[in-house]
Amino acid sequence: MIKIEKLHKSYPIGKDSLHVLKGLDLHIKEGEFVSIMGSSGSGKSTLLNIIGLLDTHDSGNYYLNDQLIEKLDEKKAAILRNKFLGFIFQSFNLITYKSALENVALPLYYQGIGRKERNEIAMKYLEKVELADWANHLPSELSGGQKQRVAVARALVTKPKVILADEPTGALDSVTSNAVMDMLEEINAEGMTILVITHEEDIAERTHRIVRLKDGIITSDERTKKSVSV
């Protein structure tokens, strides 16, 4: 599903440049539940942004769903994101003036799906995250956990190939963190490929594979106990 070969990325800082990713190789198959760990500055967010087509890489190859990603203009990237990727962010990133239902339905709007149909689909996914009763509430009226569940519903609504979660539990307490991870587990069990970025061991332990990053290099890539038990 995701295949990365010798990926390099650096950011210009004044006249110098900061080499963030130093030749990564990573292969994630369909249906995997992978976490990427590393301290801040290890390059894990950069990696996720490149995988998520939110940022471009300098050299190396990146295949998403067997499609080589290169010379992507904004428009193509937007279409690919909409079609293949679902995002979950640490800070939820819901649109503040839209209700939970409208937030979930928004990706479908950009797919050109009619209002009635997209609200029906969005409602189905809100039911899935057990927030149907909160459909018409604004994000400010929801708790952190509820917001993240809305974000999960939004990520799922387009039936993407991959869910990319950037510190999905970073802003949540341990109980709600577990609830969100339960949900991701459930989604993965249905066959969805999920990539989680985290710096919390216990969150990473709940995925099936942990990739550790340090200074732009993969230091370890191993299966967890969880994957053994499945």
Add this chain to the structure above:
Amino acid sequence: MFDLDRWIEIFQTISKNKLRTILSGFTIAFAILLFTLLFGIGNGLKHTFERDFARDAQNSVYINSGVTTKPYKGLQSGRRVQFRNDDIKFINEKFENDIQYFSPNIQRFNVQAIYKGEQSNYTVRGVYPDYQPLEEAIIEEGRFISALDIKNKAKVIAVGKMVEKDLFGSKGALGKDISLDGISYKVIGVFSDPGGDNDERYIYTPFSTAQSMYRDYDELDYMGLTYNPKLSIDQALAFSGLLEKTLKEKHSVDPRDQGAVRVFNYAEGAKNVQQFMFVINFIIIFIGIGTLIAGIIGISNIMVYIVKERTKELGIRKAIGATPTSIISMIMLESIFITAIAGYSGLMIGIFVLKSLGDSLEKYFILNPSVETYVVVGATIILIIAGTIAGYIPAKRAAQIKPIVALNDE
């Protein structure tokens, strides 16, 4: 192509962000309001000006005689030049093609007019039928002096409305007999004059009648004419210059003598009026455009701020699949919509204020302040164009922000 979904999206954004909408709407509405008021008041000034300078026909030329100030061809200075009937013939033959209307004039001041015990003093003028269009007098009742009256030296008069009011009250003057210095005249017409009350206190009588009554032989006081309206102002000035030169020659007056033969051409005044109007127009347009530009800059600033404020939202939209085109069109449609609505309401308020002002500012030389339809339509079009430009630049910039940068924006 009309896309209902897109408009629903835009209306939601507008209505959920009321402060922002009101702020930007207010700026543009205020600019257009000022623009409309300014234009209307400028037009009011113009109307006053046009009215006050519209006493006589704009293409009038008046010819007066006086006393020579320079000796010429053996004649001493201080000689009085007297126009006579042969001057009428002379001018009409020589300048046949340049003249539209022509009338000589004999004036008698302080003529006592009496009708059944009511009496007052007026100026009596002996004129040709052409004097009516010259003075731009409007016949309200009856008729003006006719060619037949001139031929018959008829004792008939046309009186101004003020004369009728003074002597007859509300009874009407037409057909009555008035005594002028003891001689009885029949009133054949009553006229009004755009020049106002003073011009409506004249009494007109046939030229021949006045000449036999008040003058020796064939003397006359002055001549008035209007030049052919096809002449341009410069051509008209050339015509009156030639007329003056020819008349001076005929009466043996030094060409440089300013006193003896005086030709006054309204075209000179018209030229000044034209220039003055041009200046007023220029000022109005300059300030009007300035106001519009200020409004446009205002809305541009607000749009820049709005886009900045929405950076994160736009980043989210991009992350979940919004294309740059959809972002640009969303922001631009919002901008155009707000500018068009706000601008239009500003315009309407302005027109309403101008309408309700009406003529109440007449003492400040502002008469009937109003804006023309083409100005209204033009300003609306300018607004929509402005809205487009104001929206496009920040929208374009917003569409170019990398979603990752936008998402990190707090």
